Amino acid sequence: MSSKDQILKSIRNKIVPAADLPSIDQDWIQYEDPLAQFSEVLGMVGGAVEVVNGPEELAQKLAEIPAYSQAKKTVSCIAGLAGSVNLNDIEDPHDLEDIDYAVVPGEFAVAENGAVFVTDAKIRHRVIMFIPQHIALVIACPDGNVNDAVVSNMAQAYERLVWDSNHFGCFISGPSKTADIEQSLVIGAHGARSLHVFFLK
Amino acid sequence: MSAVKNYDHPTNADRFNQDQARTHWHDSSLWFIREKRDRMARSLPEWETLRATASQIKAHTVGKLADYLEEFERNATARGVKVHWAKDADEHNRIVLELLQKHNAKRIVKSKSMLTEECHLNPWLEKHGIEVVDTDLGERIVQLRQEPPSHIVMPAIHLKKEDVSDTFHEHLQTEQGNYDPNYLTESARQHLRQKFVQADVGITGVNFAIAETGGLVVCTNEGNADLGVSLPKVHIACMGIEKLIPRVEHLGIFLRLLARSATGQPITTYSSHFHGPVEGGELHIVLVDNGRSELMQSDDFRNSLKCIRCGACMNTCPVYRRSGGHSYAATVPGPIGSILNPLRDAKHHKSLPFACTLCGSCSDVCPVKINLHEQLLTLRSEVNHRKQLPMSKTFPMKLASWVFQRPGLYAWLGGIGKFFLRTMPRFLIYNALNPWGRNREMPAAPKESFRQMYAQRKKAKKNDPS
Numbered sequence: 001m002s003s004k005d006q007i008l009k010s011i012r013n014k015i016v017p018a019a020d021l022p023s024i025d026q027d028w029i030q031y032e033d034p035l036a037q038f039s040e041v042l043g044m045v046g047g048a049v050e051v052v053n054g055p056e057e058l059a060q061k062l063a064e065i066p067a068y069s070q071a072k073k074t075v076s077c078i079a080g081l082a083g084s085v086n087l088n089d090i091e092d093p094h095d096l097e098d099i100d101y102a103v104v105p106g107e108f109a110v111a112e113n114g115a116v117f118v119t120d121a122k123i124r125h126r127v128i129m130f131i132p133q134h135i136a137l138v139i140a141c142p143d144g145n146v147n148d149a150v151v152s153n154m155a156q157a158y159e160r161l162v163w164d165s166n167h168f169g170c171f172i173s174g175p176s177k178t179a180d181i182e183q184s185l186v187i188g189a190h191g192a193r194s195l196h197v198f199f200l201k
Numbered sequence: 202m203s204a205v206k207n208y209d210h211p212t213n214a215d216r217f218n219q220d221q222a223r224t225h226w227h228d229s230s231l232w233f234i235r236e237k238r239d240r241m242a243r244s245l246p247e248w249e250t251l252r253a254t255a256s257q258i259k260a261h262t263v264g265k266l267a268d269y270l271e272e273f274e275r276n277a278t279a280r281g282v283k284v285h286w287a288k289d290a291d292e293h294n295r296i297v298l299e300l301l302q303k304h305n306a307k308r309i310v311k312s313k314s315m316l317t318e319e320c321h322l323n324p325w326l327e328k329h330g331i332e333v334v335d336t337d338l339g340e341r342i343v344q345l346r347q348e349p350p351s352h353i354v355m356p357a358i359h360l361k362k363e364d365v366s367d368t369f370h371e372h373l374q375t376e377q378g379n380y381d382p383n384y385l386t387e388s389a390r391q392h393l394r395q396k397f398v399q400a401d402v403g404i405t406g407v408n409f410a411i412a413e414t415g416g417l418v419v420c421t422n423e424g425n426a427d428l429g430v431s432l433p434k435v436h437i438a439c440m441g442i443e444k445l446i447p448r449v450e451h452l453g454i455f456l457r458l459l460a461r462s463a464t465g466q467p468i469t470t471y472s473s474h475f476h477g478p479v480e481g482g483e484l485h486i487v488l489v490d491n492g493r494s495e496l497m498q499s500d501d502f503r504n505s506l507k508c509i510r511c512g513a514c515m516n517t518c519p520v521y522r523r524s525g526g527h528s529y530a531a532t533v534p535g536p537i538g539s540i541l542n543p544l545r546d547a548k549h550h551k552s553l554p555f556a557c558t559l560c561g562s563c564s565d566v567c568p569v570k571i572n573l574h575e576q577l578l579t580l581r582s583e584v585n586h587r588k589q590l591p592m593s594k595t596f597p598m599k600l601a602s603w604v605f606q607r608p609g610l611y612a613w614l615g616g617i618g619k620f621f622l623r624t625m626p627r628f629l630i631y632n633a634l635n636p637w638g639r640n641r642e643m644p645a646a647p648k649e650s651f652r653q654m655y656a657q658r659k660k661a662k663k664n665d666p667s
């Protein structure tokens with residue numbers, strides 16, 4: 001008998017009382033001003049938020065961030081914003097090791113925990129979310145309504161997501177961090193040292 | 202690590218307590234995290250609903266585990282994932298080694314996985330000439346020191362920054378005497394970046410696997426799991442079979458509980474969802490039983506399979522905080538470890554159910570509502586039945602039960618006890634024969650016992666019936 005069959009048999013041999021699956025359709029928290037809540041929580045976990053009108057203002061605001069203006073190598077996955085390295089020209093993701101700043105699209109934001117959902121659906125190398133020294137996530141708000149791009153809680157977040165394809169998806173909440181040395185919070189463990197979230201109207 | 206492993210918790214705890222200042226520091230570091238957890242729990246009005254829902258989803262899943270495992274395998278396979286099944290630690294290790302050898306992999310980066318610790322994967326791979334680098338900062342620190350993790354979420358919680366600095370100075374050539382956590386973390390970042398770039402294969406643990414989609418979720422704060430599996434083409438994910446959840450929407454419950462319970466954060470920095478391999482790459486998932494299906498047998502202990510390894514029960518446990526993770530001599534320490542380990546290996550871990558004051562704090566914080574302290578109590582009698590208890594525990598119990606069956610004798614002894622506590626010189630009370638008097642004052646003995654007070658009250662009432 002294969003290991004699989006042995007494990008399944010061992011499980012099926014046990015008499016376990018059946019329990020119903022509970023409904024997850026409950027009265028979960030709703031924030032009056034989801035954007036304000038999102039900004040506050042993201043601030044707490046070391047990130048920053050900005051609402052911008054159009055790609056020009058995005059470029060302007062980015063230029064005010066020293067990590068961006070001083071970056072030697074940048075990647076942009078945002079239409080209308082240039083980067084010095086084109087992700088689609090890169091064959092081997094290892095070549096992205098020295099990227100200083102990446103600007104990548106985010107899908108939507110979650111107010112309760114300061115997270116932004118990102119996917120590699122339109123990005124050739126998913127490592128670009130993790131390997132640059134600094135990162136900005138840009139959430140498009142097509143009708144100019146920022147609150148459409150922020151959900152209050154994680155139950156609503158999963159309502160928005162579909163998993164038909166094999167794409168990688170990730171909730172990112174703030175820059176990379178660790179508190180493994182005496183519980184002292186240090187920003188910039190392995191991933192991004194800073195994280196900005198832009199809502200693009 | 203000492204050559205001969207001592208499994209006796211009291212002995213190990215005693216050693217940990219030699220350094221009182223350090224014990225105190227350890228205690229308060231963990232309590233600080235417990236308080237952060239409390240603030241997070243209080244910030245959500247639905248906290249208790251979340252816990253109850255999570256607990257019930259897990260109960261349901263355990264009841265249909267075989268079906269869900271098959272569903273998971275089907276859906277993962279359809280996405281191009283290769284699913285492997287391992288009955289025990291040995292089989293798990295063999296599967297991983299074979300995969301690595303097939304790819305001629307010599308350098309591996311691994312993010313935190315308690316399962317691979319449980320299976321002792323690292324020494325096995327090293328024996329076969331493969332370099333395994335733990336990339337979680339805390340895990341890297343203890344790996345360099347050749348120590349096991351002392352906590353499942355914060356592996357180096359027992360170490361001070363001076364210890365880390367010395368270790369890094371020795372292995373990473375950092376400045377001697379530089380204790381700045383920023384400097385030390387930066388040094389580790391540089392060191393581990395090289396390892397990420399050189400790695401042939403990335404190994405991760407799994408926080409949740411989803412039957413409905415065949416996907417899996419890995420949570421980290423550092424981003425080490427993602428870096429580790431986004432550069433190499435091959436990703437091996439190792440998981441215990443209890444990590445399964447039925448539907449992807451259930452993540453909306455569990456991800457809200459996990460980080461808040463673990464470290465008092467609203468969510469981990471990165472909660473990554475892997476569905477299928479990267480283009481041109483491979484994703485392998487190893488499903489491991491290693492005693493888990495046996496746990497399903499018992500109505501008393503089945504609940505412990507709900508555990509999502511958040512570590513909250515450790516952070517709150519007065520015994521864990523004051524004895525340190527290593528005193529449990531097991532991969533998973535603390536309250537949940539004190540259940541899981543003796544059930545698997547009673548001979549070695551028989552002292553663990555007694556590393557508990559039965560205060561119930563663990564059950565109060567557990568995000569999936571495991572009745573930890575009740576299980577620990579039940580486990581004590583199991584250990585007793587298996588005749589694993591030392592005389593120092595069984596004899597006083599027998600004596601006490603004999604006394605309790607004789608109320609007159611009990612009252613008389615109580616009077617004597619109070620008399621002695623009040624009148625005896627200190628050295629007769631605080632000495633080696635009375636462990637209850639160590640590092641603490643005995644309570645002041647009241648003049649009258651409850652029985653005496655009650656009898657007097659009754660008498661007074663009789664005399665004055667108004």
Ligand code: SF4
Pocket residue numbers: 507508509510511512513514515537563566567568569570571573
């Ligand atoms: S038993 Fe509960 S509190 Fe302890 S680690 Fe598991 S889930 Fe967390």
